[in-house]
Amino acid sequence: MRQWSRGGRAPLLPLRLLKVPTVSAGMLAGLLVNVGLSGVLFALPLYFQQARGYEAHAAGLALLPMTIPLAFNPILTGRIVGRVGARLPMAAGFALCATGVLTLAAATGETGYVGHLIGLLLVGFGTSLAIPSLMAAVMAASPPEWTGSASGALNASRQLGATLGVVLMGAFLGQAGSTEAGIRSGFVALGLVLSAGAILAWSMIGRGAAAIDVQVVGTALYRHTSNEQSSAIVPQKLAPVQIEVKSSAIATH
Template identity: 40%
Template sequence: MQIASHGAPAAPGRTLAAAALSFFMAISATTAVNVALPPIGREFGATVSGLTWVVNAYSLVFASLLLSCGALGDRIGVRRVFRYGLGLFIAAEATCGLAPTLTTLVAAQTLAGLGAAAVVPTSLTLISRAFIEPAARARAIAVWAATGGAALAAGPLLGGVLIAVFGWRSVFGLNVVAGLAAVLIAGSSPATSPGRRDHTLDPAGQVLAITALGSLTFALVEGRAAGWTSGPILAAILVAVLATAGFLLVESRSPAPMLPLHLFRVPAFSAATWIGLLLNFGCYGQVFVLALYFQNVRGYSPLYAGLAFLPMTATVSMSNLAVGRLLPRTGNRRPLVAGAVLCGSGLLALGLLDASAPYAATVAPMLAVGFGGGLVVPPMTAALLAATPPARLGVASGVLNSSRQAGGVIGVALFGSLIAGGGFVAGMRVALLAAASALLLAAVTAMRYIDRPGDRPPASAEIPQ
């Protein structure tokens, strides 16, 4: 990623390729691993709770540190944080692939989440700096975003193919190869661009944020096994509540908060952030449950399980591209509501299916989930950015990504708890109905708050606070 001394990029194409590949790598790590969970469980003798931590150890750290890593890049240099994050991610994923125990795997996933949290926000900043002309920058950001959608869609299928040929450890090897490719594409670069010491960090807010989300995740994952009224679970819930209250108090008083609360005064901003959380709560949670269902209940191999997701995953990118062209004519609300209703209806249909129903009966609902979910993301993002002051666009993007990842963490934790106790199929049905309810709630939120007069940020919000 050659950057000239005056700050202009010498090779914007290489910057985009490296940034997009690193984003693909970070997002695919959240989906491809789901197909690997049954063979991981068999090798290590893991419970559903243990497998939940394989997914959430990564996503929890990823969600909690996204905003702070973006601020760290501003302070010590974006390229430096990107390169260190990429190196940490590669090393952590290699450790995952070689892990001798479940504990080692979960610990390595935690470090991989830290690496991903450093890579994702800084990769977007590098693109923004490499492409100066607004139209070229918009196209580059669209390519970067599309790679994330492709990773989300292709993860289960790629994971299934790799496991069928090389075994479950190759799922992590894929990200090692992708990371090394990003390093090679980026090439050597001169000294890291200097950071700005006036960009301060918010350590108190960061500690409280990860404490709140981590405690809630622990309670949801372990609540069924330990008992919802047991001492450790009640203590975790209390810690989550107190940490959340403390976080909001700290952020309201901090001169440089990691989460600027004034942004939430705009209804559309709050609505889009909430919709992002609900979308990932339902979609990430159902991928986790269905990956286990296809293999543990229906007896599919990892390859066939990956292929079983194809009706859902193949339609995500299609609807992403289709709705992007329509937004100038339709606005954000109509496609957002339509997509959320379609996705929620598909999840509802899956939840109502009999466990013995043939696979063909799941195809139409999965098509609805994939196509509907793909319709939601572009207008949701556009609505959030339209409701954000120009000086805060980077922070707003980080808030949306963090809320979406947090939704995924909560969904996987809760749905894992539902299927861990008692009958798997009964728990899966409740989980899918909960996912459907979340998407229908997202549709109601969009109907009420998106594309309303209050969408524009107030003039007072134009000045960073």
């Protein structure tokens, strides 16, 4: 596959694309954010049912505070990215996710729901900041002819992260003496993973940046992603503004 990617006329993943720092770091960041998100989505319903005695429908409803920001906040995130660039909201999103997961870890010994509510809201807002910002940064840093490959590679890395998140939490739950202990130690591990994502987003993605018209990102996203996904990242009514991308990426165009 490596030889075909180098010499083929239409490689599935052009290896030169991985030399763009924002793209390669963005793929790793995409993996990390989905490790955290999928780990929470997998383990927390089990905790509510096995440790708290919730019915299945009640355990599902308990996750609702996390899904509300995921549904509405990406629209605001697109405007933030258009004004200040992707780096700050991305790093802030990872930091909020890490704080939320650690809050959930601390709340496992509590009898009430308030701690879980706060943690879920933080994870929801953090994810809705991190993922749209990450997608915008990677798309903007990719040469126009490779945006499809970049989008596919980012989504593939996120799916791999989702698998690893389930595996990680399953390992902690399987080795722990109780559900509470497994959730607590597993969520601490997820918090560390997401903290590493925040450091990666701040230090590697969007540094040494030049400017590019946000409409370039919008065009690429509408070509290679769904309309709903791309409009959440780059609102159609947003006037042409600037976002930050790697100057080294522009040099490869």
